[in-house]
Amino acid sequence: MKTKSVKAALVQHSHKGSQDENLAHASTAIAQAADSGADLVVLQELFAHAYFCQTEDPAQFDLAGTLNPGKPGPILQSLSELARQHGIVLVASLFEKRAPGLYHNTAVVFEKDGSIAGRYRKMHIPDDPGFYEKFYFTEGDLGFKPVHTSVGTLGVLVCWDQWFPEAARLMTLAGADMLIYPTAIGWDPAENEQENSRQLDAWLTVQRGHAIANGIPVLACNRWGFEPSPDGHTSGTRFWGNSFIVGPQGEWLARASTDQDEVLTAMIDKQRTEHVRRIWPFLRDRRIDAYDGLLRRFLDE
Amino acid sequence: MKTKSVKAALVQHSHKGSQDENLAHASTAIAQAADSGADLVVLQELFAHAYFCQTEDPAQFDLAGTLNPGKPGPILQSLSELARQHGIVLVASLFEKRAPGLYHNTAVVFEKDGSIAGRYRKMHIPDDPGFYEKFYFTEGDLGFKPVHTSVGTLGVLVCWDQWFPEAARLMTLAGADMLIYPTAIGWDPAENEQENSRQLDAWLTVQRGHAIANGIPVLACNRWGFEPSPDGHTSGTRFWGNSFIVGPQGEWLARASTDQDEVLTAMIDKQRTEHVRRIWPFLRDRRIDAYDGLLRRFLDE
Numbered sequence: 001m002k003t004k005s006v007k008a009a010l011v012q013h014s015h016k017g018s019q020d021e022n023l024a025h026a027s028t029a030i031a032q033a034a035d036s037g038a039d040l041v042v043l044q045e046l047f048a049h050a051y052f053c054q055t056e057d058p059a060q061f062d063l064a065g066t067l068n069p070g071k072p073g074p075i076l077q078s079l080s081e082l083a084r085q086h087g088i089v090l091v092a093s094l095f096e097k098r099a100p101g102l103y104h105n106t107a108v109v110f111e112k113d114g115s116i117a118g119r120y121r122k123m124h125i126p127d128d129p130g131f132y133e134k135f136y137f138t139e140g141d142l143g144f145k146p147v148h149t150s151v152g153t154l155g156v157l158v159c160w161d162q163w164f165p166e167a168a169r170l171m172t173l174a175g176a177d178m179l180i181y182p183t184a185i186g187w188d189p190a191e192n193e194q195e196n197s198r199q200l201d202a203w204l205t206v207q208r209g210h211a212i213a214n215g216i217p218v219l220a221c222n223r224w225g226f227e228p229s230p231d232g233h234t235s236g237t238r239f240w241g242n243s244f245i246v247g248p249q250g251e252w253l254a255r256a257s258t259d260q261d262e263v264l265t266a267m268i269d270k271q272r273t274e275h276v277r278r279i280w281p282f283l284r285d286r287r288i289d290a291y292d293g294l295l296r297r298f299l300d301e
Numbered sequence: 302m303k304t305k306s307v308k309a310a311l312v313q314h315s316h317k318g319s320q321d322e323n324l325a326h327a328s329t330a331i332a333q334a335a336d337s338g339a340d341l342v343v344l345q346e347l348f349a350h351a352y353f354c355q356t357e358d359p360a361q362f363d364l365a366g367t368l369n370p371g372k373p374g375p376i377l378q379s380l381s382e383l384a385r386q387h388g389i390v391l392v393a394s395l396f397e398k399r400a401p402g403l404y405h406n407t408a409v410v411f412e413k414d415g416s417i418a419g420r421y422r423k424m425h426i427p428d429d430p431g432f433y434e435k436f437y438f439t440e441g442d443l444g445f446k447p448v449h450t451s452v453g454t455l456g457v458l459v460c461w462d463q464w465f466p467e468a469a470r471l472m473t474l475a476g477a478d479m480l481i482y483p484t485a486i487g488w489d490p491a492e493n494e495q496e497n498s499r500q501l502d503a504w505l506t507v508q509r510g511h512a513i514a515n516g517i518p519v520l521a522c523n524r525w526g527f528e529p530s531p532d533g534h535t536s537g538t539r540f541w542g543n544s545f546i547v548g549p550q551g552e553w554l555a556r557a558s559t560d561q562d563e564v565l566t567a568m569i570d571k572q573r574t575e576h577v578r579r580i581w582p583f584l585r586d587r588r589i590d591a592y593d594g595l596l597r598r599f600l601d602e
Contacts, residue, residue, distance in 0.1 A: 124586045143591055163583050165466030165514050166592050174600040202513045202550045209510020212503045213466050249499045250506050282464050283599070285425045290444055291467050294595050297587070299475040 005269045006151045008040045008178075009033035010254075012243040013261045014225030015050045019063070022048045023078055025261070033263050034086035039151045041086075042221045044243070045093040045159050045182040046105070048075055051223070051239070055231050056135040064097035067106060069116050076108070084114030089149045091156055093182035095136075096121070105137040107156045107182055109147040118147030122158040123167065130188065130234045133160070144170035152177035152270065155216070159183040162203070162220065166294065168210035172283075177270060179210060181220040186239035189226070200240055208250035215248045215277040217268050224259055248276040307452045307569045309341045309479075310334035311555075313544040314562040315526030316351045320364070323349045324379055326562070334564050335387035340452045342387075343522045345544070346394040346460050346485040347406070349376055352524070352540070356532050357436040365398035368407060370417050377409070385415030390450045392457055394483035396437075397422070406438040408457045408483055410448040419448030423459040424468065431489065431535045434461070445471035453478035453571065456517070460484040463504070463521065467595065469511035473584075478571060479518040480511060486523055487540035501541055509551035516549045516578040518569050525560055549577040 011029040016022045026043055033041045046052070052060040065073035072080065075094060083090040089112060096106035105122035121140030125133045144167055146155040155176025161167045162181045171179055185203060187196045211218040224241030243256040245266040253266035277283065293299050312330040317323045327344055334342045347353075353361040366374035373381065376395060384391040390413060397407035406423035422441030426434050445468055447456045456477025462468045463482045472480055486504060488497045512519040525542030544557040546567040554567035578584065594600050 123588050123591060126586070128580065128582070139588065144594070160586070163514060163581070164587065165470065165510070166587065166595060169466065170592070170594045170600075173594055173597065198550045198552050201552070205506055205551050206510045206513040209466070209507045209514070212507040213464060213510070249503045251499050251502070279429070280464070281429070285427070285461070286465065286467065286598070287424050287440065288596050288598055290424060291471070291596050293445070293471045293474055294467060295589050295592055296474065297589055298584070299471075 004271060005267055006040050007036075007038045007265060007267050008042065008219055008245060009036065009038035010042045010219060010221040010243045010245065010256070010264045011047070012044060012221060012224060012241055012256045012264060013047070014223065015227055019048045019075070023075065027078070027082060029263050030082050030086060030088065030090070033265065034088050036263070036265055038088060038265055040089045040091070042091040042180055042219055043093060043182060044221045044223045045184040046095060047093060047182070047223070049095065050227055051184045051237065053133050053136055054130050054227065054229050054234065054237065056132045057230065060136065061097070061103065064095040064103050067094060067096045067108060067119065079108070080110055080114040080116070083110035083112060087112045089117070089151045091154065091180055091182065093158060103137055104140060105133065105158055107158055109149060109154060109156060112150055117149045120145070120147065120156040120158065122161060124160045124164055126160040130229065130237055144174060146171050146174050146176040155179040157181050159185065162207050165210060165213065168214055172214040172216055176216065177273065178217040178219060178268060181207065181218070183220055183222045184239060185222055186237040188235060189238050190235040200242060204242065204244065208246050211246050211248055212250040213282060215273055215280060215282065217245065217247050217273065219245045248273045305571055307341050307571070308337075308339045309343065309520055309546060309567055309569055310337065310339035311343045311520060311522040311544045311546065311557070311565045312348070313345060313522060313525060313542055313557045313565060314348075315524065316528055320349045320376070324376065328379070328383060330564050331383050331387060331389065331391070334566065335389050337564070337566055339389060339566055341390045341392070343392045343481055343520055344394060344483060345522045345524045346483040347396060348394060348483070348524070350396065351528055352485045352538065354434050354437055355431050355528065355530050355535065355538065357433045358531065361437065362398070362404065365396040365404050368395060368397045368409060368420065380409070381411055381415040381417070384411035384413060388413045390418070390452045392455065392481055392483065394459060404438055405441060406434065406459055408459055410450060410455060410457060413451055418450045421446070421448065421457040421459065423462060425461045425465050427461040431530065431538055445475060447472050447475050447477040456480040458482050460486065463508050466511060466514065469515055473515040473517055477517065478574065479520060479569060482508065482519070482521040484521055484523045485540060487538040489536060490527070490539050491536040501543060505543065505545065509547050512547050512549055513551040514583060516574055516581060516583065518546065518548050518574065520546045549574045
């Protein structure tokens with residue numbers, strides 16, 4: 001049975017030093033979220049690890065685990081147990097080993113009974129200095145399919161996806177009730193403050209834009225804290241926190257700090273989406289007869 | 302020859318009472334813009350008229366004119382002369398009569414010599430209380446094709462298009478250097494202030510989102526001022542001004558007031574677009590193999 005409103009919680013934290021410590025932190029934060037009445041808890045991207053994509057290091061593949069429900073690894077088992085124990089829907093971003101030499105950046109959605117409701121493999125993979133994800137992750141091949149859960153149909157996307165209006169639109173067209181972005185984004189400490197301010201504002205704005213263009217709430221859960229470059233070839237990354245929840249007009253419901261562990265909560269009222277889509281019926285007027293060019297790389301030929 | 306930077310001017314004004322008065326105002330404002338060094342001047346949507354779509358009134362079709370360069374009507378002739386006289390590229394939104402019973406909401410782009418560089422027929426047509434545009438305008442059939450001019454390749458779109466990320470993306474993929482939205486949007490005076498504030502913020506945010514997602518400057522030119530409903534069946538519309546220019550990270554370059562005639566100017570530096578698209582290479586990573594759903598109305602079948 002679907003509920004009319006959902007209390008959502010985003011778990012924003014710094015890297016705690018090890019997988020065990022990150023899992024322990026998540027466990028405490030999930031308990032806190034559930035105690036406050038949350039039905040839905042979202043963890044940040046690759047929450048169990050340092051953001052290991054700052055270098056291209058084959059040894060980091062040791063961090064990945066298979067996400068086969070029949071043979072669950074320790075992280076999968078712990079998360080399933082946390083979802084069941086607290087009776088929450090849980091969105092967790094994990095490093096998936098699919099086969100030798102084949103890895104994905106995958107979000108797993110657990111139902112309140114601890115079962116796996118579905119998963120999403122990150123479709124758009126970044127690669128820029130300090131974010132060498134194309135070395136680690138194969139592009140997702142599950143498409144833009146939302147996950148059906150007891151708290152609604154969740155349009156789970158991951159980090160770099162947040163810059164692509166196509167991803168948000170496709171999840172909306174596939175019936176998502178909300179968009180959820182586990183993410184890991186931050187500043188280059190060597191960059192100037194004006195550029196840093198523009199980048200954070202752009203990150204908030206483009207995602208609020210997806211909310212508005214689709215009449216859909218958006219939840220983004222980011223890590224915070226400085227993580228040094230393992231090999232010193234960059235200045236490291238200062239992850240900027242600012243996890244947030246906005247409603248279907250892009251209106252602010254909750255926003256976290258730049259530099260604190262937080263369990264950020266907000267009520268998401270599904271009736272608001274219905275209301276907003278009636279007054280702003282964008283889906284009615286899409287010119288699908290004239291959108292062919294969207295399937296091309298560039299319209300230069 | 303294409304310039305490296307362009308000084309753009311947006312002419313924001315209230316309805317002056319008649320076509321002649323609106324044209325006189327535009328003429329003065331264009332001269333002012335040119336005197337300040339503008340290369341590119343943008344007029345607001347249907348600048349020559351009251352926003353006549355507040356009711357469905359067949360008599361309003363008298364306002365439309367043919368946009369045939371071989372047989373230019375008085376508005377087209379005046380605008381062409383203004384562009385030539387001041388040596389500016391001019392974007393003007395007009396009510397086009399294409400044939401008896403066939404009308405469009407069309408933007409015409411004039412080159413510095415007064416010739417017509419190209420035009421765009423509004424592709425997404427709104428229809429909601431007080432904005433009965435589906436009665437007046439047939440959907441555009443020229444597609445999302447930017448106009449090549451001496452100041453750059455202009456991705457001209459009109460008003461309701463601004464809510465559709467597809468339109469912004471297609472203009473970008475077709476090589477636009479900037480997106481330009483003549484528009485006419487405002488508040489329902491009977492609505493509460495919280496909703497009005499959300500609506501204005503959403504309008505600014507979704508367009509800044511297009512700038513960010515595409516790494517492209519965005520210029521939006523809106524009217525201001527209260528215009529009563531001609532037949533009193535609504536509370537009329539308080540057009541909200543707030544014309545603006547943002548850069549390719551959605552950063553503010555200029556923003557107009559809610560309640561003043563203004564000639565809003567900003568320098569648009571094309572090197573910024575090059576820089577931003579290098580650090581945020583979104584066009585590199587689009588999953589065109591997985592976007593087929595964008596050509597469908599909804600993914601329910």
